[in-house]
Structures are given as structure tokens and as C-alpha cells.
Amino acid sequence: MTTKQPVGARVRPAWLRSPVTGSPARRSIEPAAGPRRSRRNDILRSASLRLALVYALLFILSAIIFMCFIWWATVGLLEREAEAAIEADARALSERFAEDGLLGLGNTIQERLAQNVDDDAIYLMVDSAGVRVAGNLRDWPHVVARTDIWYQLSISRAGLRGRAELRAFTLPGGFRLLVGRDVRARTILKRLLTDTLLWAVLMVGVLGVSGAFVVRSLFRRMVHNVARTTAAIAAGDLTQRVPLSGSGDEFDRVAETVNEMLDRIARLMDGVKQVSNSIAHDLRTPITRARARLEDAALHATGDEEMRAAIERAVADLDGVTAVFEALLRIAEIEAGARRSAFAPLELSALLDDLADLYGALAEEQELTLERLPSPSITLQGDRRLIQQAVANLLDNAIKFSRPGGVVQLAAIPDAGLVRITVRDQGIGMQAPDLARASERFYRAETSRNMPGSGLGLSLVVAVAHLHGGRFELGPPAGRDGTTTGLEATLILPLTGMAGQQQPLLKQPVPLRMEPPSSSDHQPDRADRLS
Amino acid sequence: MRILLVEDDQTVRGFVAKGLKEAGHIVEQADNGKDGLFMAVSESFDTIILDRMLPGGIDGLHLLETIRGQNNRTPVLLLSALSQVDERVAGLKAGGDDYLTKPFAFSELLARVEVLCRRGKGETGPTTRLAVGDLEMDLLSRQVKRAGQKIDLQPREFRLLEYLMRHAAQVVTRTMLLEGVWDYHFDPQTNVIDVHVSRLRQKIDKPYPTPLIHTVRNAGYMLRDD
Numbered sequence: 083m084t085t086k087q088p089v090g091a092r093v094r095p096a097w098l099r100s101p102v103t104g105s106p107a108r109r110s111i112e113p114a115a116g117p118r119r120s121r122r123n124d125i126l127r128s129a130s131l132r133l134a135l136v137y138a139l140l141f142i143l144s145a146i147i148f149m150c151f152i153w154w155a156t157v158g159l160l161e162r163e164a165e166a167a168i169e170a171d172a173r174a175l176s177e178r179f180a181e182d183g184l185l186g187l188g189n190t191i192q193e194r195l196a197q198n199v200d201d202d203a204i205y206l207m208v209d210s211a212g213v214r215v216a217g218n219l220r221d222w223p224h225v226v227a228r229t230d231i232w233y234q235l236s237i238s239r240a241g242l243r244g245r246a247e248l249r250a251f252t253l254p255g256g257f258r259l260l261v262g263r264d265v266r267a268r269t270i271l272k273r274l275l276t277d278t279l280l281w282a283v284l285m286v287g288v289l290g291v292s293g294a295f296v297v298r299s300l301f302r303r304m305v306h307n308v309a310r311t312t313a314a315i316a317a318g319d320l321t322q323r324v325p326l327s328g329s330g331d332e333f334d335r336v337a338e339t340v341n342e343m344l345d346r347i348a349r350l351m352d353g354v355k356q357v358s359n360s361i362a363h364d365l366r367t368p369i370t371r372a373r374a375r376l377e378d379a380a381l382h383a384t385g386d387e388e389m390r391a392a393i394e395r396a397v398a399d400l401d402g403v404t405a406v407f408e409a410l411l412r413i414a415e416i417e418a419g420a421r422r423s424a425f426a427p428l429e430l431s432a433l434l435d436d437l438a439d440l441y442g443a444l445a446e447e448q449e450l451t452l453e454r455l456p457s458p459s460i461t462l463q464g465d466r467r468l469i470q471q472a473v474a475n476l477l478d479n480a481i482k483f484s485r486p487g488g489v490v491q492l493a494a495i496p497d498a499g500l501v502r503i504t505v506r507d508q509g510i511g512m513q514a515p516d517l518a519r520a521s522e523r524f525y526r527a528e529t530s531r532n533m534p535g536s537g538l539g540l541s542l543v544v545a546v547a548h549l550h551g552g553r554f555e556l557g558p559p560a561g562r563d564g565t566t567t568g569l570e571a572t573l574i575l576p577l578t579g580m581a582g583q584q585q586p587l588l589k590q591p592v593p594l595r596m597e598p599p600s601s602s603d604h605q606p607d608r609a610d611r612l613s
Numbered sequence: 614m615r616i617l618l619v620e621d622d623q624t625v626r627g628f629v630a631k632g633l634k635e636a637g638h639i640v641e642q643a644d645n646g647k648d649g650l651f652m653a654v655s656e657s658f659d660t661i662i663l664d665r666m667l668p669g670g671i672d673g674l675h676l677l678e679t680i681r682g683q684n685n686r687t688p689v690l691l692l693s694a695l696s697q698v699d700e701r702v703a704g705l706k707a708g709g710d711d712y713l714t715k716p717f718a719f720s721e722l723l724a725r726v727e728v729l730c731r732r733g734k735g736e737t738g739p740t741t742r743l744a745v746g747d748l749e750m751d752l753l754s755r756q757v758k759r760a761g762q763k764i765d766l767q768p769r770e771f772r773l774l775e776y777l778m779r780h781a782a783q784v785v786t787r788t789m790l791l792e793g794v795w796d797y798h799f800d801p802q803t804n805v806i807d808v809h810v811s812r813l814r815q816k817i818d819k820p821y822p823t824p825l826i827h828t829v830r831n832a833g834y835m836l837r838d839d
Contacts, residue, residue, distance in 0.1 A: 394831065404716050405800060408696065415697060424698065439769055440795060443808045467698070471799040478802045539802065 134294035210256025372399035619649035645669030720832030746838030
């Protein structure tokens with residue numbers, strides 16, 4: 083039964099077939115019944131089908147309501163017209179009767195019948211005994227007894243049967259008058275109209291259903307791109323993105339959002355990959371060192387003192403490992419955006435004053451000057467502890483890489499909805515290729531290999547900046563004249579702290595914007611603000 | 614002091630219990646939440662050291678909430694591998710008095726336990742004067758005197774000394790100082806705390822024959838008069 087598998091394969095929507103799972107070899111493994119059943123469920127649950135059905139239903143319903151209105155309007159109009167004509171007739175006849183008496187009325191009726199081109203007028207005048215005096219009906223229909231209601235009867239007249247609408251009137255002297263219209267033509271018209279409308283309903287139904295299919299396929303084509311992309315992503319191909327139509331409509335916006343989400347997932351995945359590589363690389367070293375120390379002590383230590391020293395060094399090594407782990411976890415946690423709950427308004431100047439106070443003593447001990455440049459009171463929305471830690475990391479670095487006698491400057495400058503927190507040092511600085519990689523996890527420039535630290539400080543600063551919807555810049559200090567060295571690290575945070583919601587800052591997040599040493603176009607203005 | 618230690622890891626429990634006993638405390642141990650809860654409600658302890666993730670159907674937070682629900686005010690130190698801020702907040706909100714994350718240094722655990730024990734003894738009204746040896750601190754006039762001589766301190770130095778004096782004769786770790794004096798909850802890469810303590814030393818100890826601020830190796834500092 084070779085036909086079975088292609089059937090099973092065919093019922094699976096083409097867009098669900100990813101490069102991996104869509105291979106013929108893979109498909110042939112699937113039981114043929116499985117996809118078919120799920121397909122039926124898919125149809126019942128399909129949003130496109132529901133949308134199409136709702137469309138068809140609405141279309142047909144409104145068309146039927148519309149046609150009902152036409153039917154009632156047309157037929158009702160005809161009816162009212164006939165009744166108005168009969169009323170007018172009767173009024174004219176009664177006037178004639180009042181003027182000319184019975185004979186005049188009889189003549190008038192004859193006249194009217196003779197002039198009636200359409201041959202639809204019906205008149206009958208009988209005396210009190212019910213004998214016809216004038217008119218085109220043979221005798222008084224016995225059903226007609228009241229004068230206040232309309233009658234619709236079938237009558238026979240001049241050998242023809244037809245329907246008539248009639249009204250009776252009483253005249254003085256026991257005479258009775260019957261005025262009516264033959265409505266046979268109207269009945270025919272009504273039937274014709276009804277038939278037409280019924281056909282129209284049928285056509286509306288057909289149009290509605292085919293329209294529904296069109297709507298469904300339109301809808302599916304729009305969803306299709308998103309579904310295909312996400313299916314490919316789910317299958318492991320993280321490079322896929324939803325194509326944009328460029329019209330900027332709702333579907334484009336959905337596609338953009340999905341693409342942004344995918345970018346973020348890709349970045350996080352990259353981060354995880356990078357971290358696991360780095361862990362393998364950088365954490366094994368201290369662990370190995372601690373292990374070697376302990377093993378060496380166990381094998382070769384000659385006295386308690388030596389043993390204790392080895393153990394203490396190993397403990398210190400392991401503490402270092404723990405610290406690195408904690409830093410890594412913290413960065414991962416911040417990057418995942420989990421800490422946004424701690425956002426609150428905070429006074430930045432006071433926070434920086436505090437940090438300057440804490441690090442001032444350290445700087446002094448290293449024979450450095452920590453200058454806290456005056457700044458106005460700045461309130462921003464953010465996570466106090468993370469901003470503290472980020473700025474502390476920058477100060478740590480600045481002090482660590484400064485030479486005795488140098489100056490470290492800490493400043494905060496508000497700038498059009500942003501605040502630039504700058505830490506500038508006159509230390510050893512960084513080479514351009516190192517600058518570009520400085521915020522990578524565990525990255526350490528050759529010149530700082532032998533300094534204490536884990537190479538995670540700037541990664542944390544970048545993560546904090548992104549969490550707050552800001553960015554981090556690292557470059558040579560502004561106003562460099564060739565003799566000053568050093569580094570300027572700037573943490574740029576939006577004052578609203580909306581974490582990149584409407585800030586153009588984080589439209590396309592780049593971990594670090596490197597400033598090439600040669601480009602000094604916009605540096606003077608920063609120098610102006612700084613000095 | 615009687616300390617209840619609820620911890621499921623055999624090695625950690627043994628290590629902590631041994632250390633606490635060496636420091637002169639009486640230690641009762643439980644290796645699951647159920648036994649821990651039973652002991653916590655049936656006996657009286659000065660402090661409880663509680664692991665958060667425990668076997669036996671009752672985890673640390675659950676245990677803590679239960680004893681707090683019974684109006685048991687014993688100080689509780691939570692000991693947990695869960696280190697995220699939200700977890701710490703959850704632990705403290707459930708009624709914990711302190712939170713220490715694993716891995717930890719025993720000296721820090723001991724320091725924190727002793728702080729808790731002392732706090733558990735109940736403070737009799739607000740203190741306005743602190744004194745260690747010939748060092749006196751008046752919290753109202755914010756004056757510090759040693760051997761009758763006035764010492765000028767910066768506000769931050771004053772708070773640092775106040776913290777040390779409030780925890781006199783106890784080990785105070787660098788982390789505790791960073792949290793207690795600066796309200797910073799991160800580990801600076803450089804030893805900023807040491808620098809501040811050494812500055813304080815310059816003013817408090819340097820001109821006098823006996824030092825009061827002692828460095829405790831691998832742990833932190835202790836202010837004592839001996």
C-alpha cells in the first residue's frame with residue numbers, strides 16, 4: 083500500500099514541514115492515520131476557518147435581512163397603493179351618489195369600467211334585496227358583511243378567476259357598494275419577486291461561502307509566514323525571520339514583534355552558549371588549581387602548617403569560583419529581565435555621592451584622586467542595587483587600571499531624557515581591538531591578564547544598561563591631546579527607565595558601541611559638558 | 614546557646630554543627646522539615662538555622678511560616694542555595710531574620726548567628742550610649758571619645774564604628790559591613806571595606822597603646838577590649 087504514506091504526508095500543511103522534519107525519510111516514519119486525525123482537529127480548531135465561517139454567516143444574514151426589507155417594501159407599497167386607490171374611488175363614488183343619486187352613481191360606475199384600461203377595477207352596487215344595480219361582478223360575495231375591514235377573496239369575473247381586494251360601503255336606501263381591485267397582477271409580481279429573492283439568497287449563499295474561502299486563504303497566507311518561521315525556529319533553525327510585506331499594517335507589526343522576540347531569543351541563546359564555553363574555559367582553571375593544591379598537600383605536606391596553608395589557598399580559590407558563578411548568574415538574571423520588578427524612582431546624585439564616598443578612600447590609598455564632578459539632582463526609574471553595582475564596577479576598574487597620581491572622575495550629566503554617568507580615568511587605557519570585546523564575558527585584555535578580576539564586570543554593566551533601556555559606551559577620554567591616556571566609560575540610562583519600550587536606544591541592541599580613537603566629531607561637545 | 618540546625622545535607626550539617634559546638638553552643642540537628650518542625654515547636658531554642666529546600670514534605674519556608682503562625686519569635690537564619698533577590702525577599706517576608714546563601718564561610722554563619730542570638734535576648738529600650746573598653750560613643754550628640762579624648766569622625770566612619778560597637782565581641786564580616794553600613798548588596802571586586810576599616814583604625818587605635826579593632830583571619834573584624 084504505497085498510496086497510504088503520501089496521503090498521510092499530503093494532509094500535513096506544507097508550511098509545517100521544516101527542513102528537518104519535512105524530509106521524506108522522516109515522514110515515512112509517521113503513522114498515516116496520525117496526521118489525518120490531527121488535521122481534522124486542526125480544521126475544527128482553525129481560526130481561519132472560524133473567521134471565514136463568521137464572515138459567511140454575517141454576509142448571508144445581512145443579505146437576507148436586506149432582501150426581506152426589499153420584499154416587504156415592494157409588496158407593502160403595492161398593497162397600500164391599491165388600498166389608497168380603492169379609498170379614493172369610493173370617496174369619488176359617494177360624492178357622485180350624493181350629487182346625482184343612484185342613477186348617477188350607476189352611470190359613473192359604467193363609465194369607470196369602460197375607461198379602466200388595466201381591467202382591474204371591480205365595482206358592484208346592489209339594492210337592499212341584493213340585486214345587482216351596476217358593476218362588473220355578478221353577485222355580492224356572501225363573505226363580505228362588514229364595511230370596516232379589507233377583504234381579499236378569489237372572485238370570478240367575466241369568466242376569469244382571480245384575487246381581488248375589496249371593501250364594502252353602505253349607501254342610503256339600503257343600497258350597498260363594493261369597490262375593489264383585481265390584484266392578480268400583483269400576486270404574479272409578488273411571486274416573481276419572491277422567486278427572484280430566493281434565487282438571490284441562493285447566490286448570496288454561494289458568494290458568501292466562496293468569499294469565506296477567500297477570506298480564509300488570505301488569513302492563512304498572512305499567518306502562514308509567522309507559523310512557518312516559528313516552526314523552523316522550533317525545529318532549531320534560529321536564523322529564520324518572518325518576512326515583512328513593507329506595508330506597515332497590523333500583520334507587519336506582528337511580524338516585527340515576532341522578529342524582535344526571535345532576535346532576543348537568539349541573543350540569549352548566544353549568551354548561554356558563550357557562558358558555557360567560558361565556564362569550561364575560565365572556571366576550570368581555578369578549580370583545577372584548587373584541586374592540585376589539595377592533592378599536592380595530601381601527598382606531600384610535611385607538617386600541619388603546610389597543610390593548613392594549602393587548604394586555605396584552596397578555599398580562597400573556591401571562593402573565587404563562587405564569586406564568578408554568582409556574577410555569571412547575576413548577569414544572566416539581569417539579561418533575562420527578571421529584575422524589572424525592583425524598579426523604583428531613585429536619586430542618582432545621592433547614590434553617586436555614596437559610591438564616591440566608598441571608593442574615595444580606596445582611591446586615596448592607591449594615591450589617586452577620585453573627583454566627584456558636581457551634578458544636578460537627577461531622579462530616574464531603575465533598580466538601585468544594580469545601578470550601584472554597575473557604577474561600582476566602573477569605579478573598581480578605573481582605580482584598578484590607574485597609575486599613582488592619576489585622577490578618576492565620576493560625573494552624571496542629564497541629557498535630553500537621558501543621563502550619562504561617566505567614569506573617566508587616566509590609566510593605562512585600552513587598545514581599539516580590546517575595546518570592541520571588553521564587555522564580552524570573561525574577556526580580558528592581554529595587559530590586564532595578571533590583574534585580579536574575573537572579566538565579568540563590564541558584562542554586568544552592559545546587562546544593567548540594557549535592563550534599564552540604556553546603553554554602555556567605552557572609549558578613550560574626550561578631549562584627548564595625544565599625551566593623556568586612560569579610558570572613559572559611560573553608562574547612559576533613560577530617565578524614565580521604560581526598559582527600551584519607546585526608547586530608540588535599544589531598537590537594535592548592540593552590546594557595546596566602540597568609539598574608534600580617530601573619530602572625534604562629537605567628542606568636543608562631550609568634553610564641554612564634562613569640564 | 615541552644616541552636617536548632619535543620620539541614621538535609623549530611624556534610625554541611627556535620628560541618629556547621631561541629632563548628633557551632635566548638636564555639637560553645639548546644640546544637641540540635643534535624644535532617645528534614647518534618648522533624649525540624651516538630652523540634653522547633655516542642656522545644657525552645659535561641660536561634661534556628663534553617664535550610665530552605667528540605668525533604669520530608671515541609672520545606673524551610675513552610676516550616677518558618679508555621680512556627681511564626683504559632684507566635685514563635687525565635688530568631689531564624691535562613692541558609693539557602695537560592696540566592697536571587699526575590700528568593701531572599703521571600704525568605705525574609707516569611708519571617709526569617711537573616712538570609713545567608715550557600716556556599717558560605719563558617720565564620721560568617723557564626724557571626725550572623727551570634728548577632729541574631731543577641732538580638733533575640735531583647736533590647737531594653739533604645740540605646741543612647743555604647744562603650745567598649747575606654748571607647749565611648751554617644752549616639753545622641755554623635756560624639757566619640759577614647760580615654761576621655763574626643764575623636765572626630767566622618768559620618769560614614771561614625772556609622773562604621775557604631776556597627777562594630779553594636780556587635781562588639783562578635784565577628785563582623787565584610788559582607789555584613791557592606792550591607793549594614795553602606796546598604797550595598799554586592800561583592801566589590803576590590804577590598805574597599807578593608808580600606809575604610811584601616812582609616813577608622815588610624816583614628817581609633819593608632820594613638821592608643823591597646824588596639825580595639827582586631828582583624829579575624831579569613832572572616833572579618835571584631836571590636837573587643839582585651
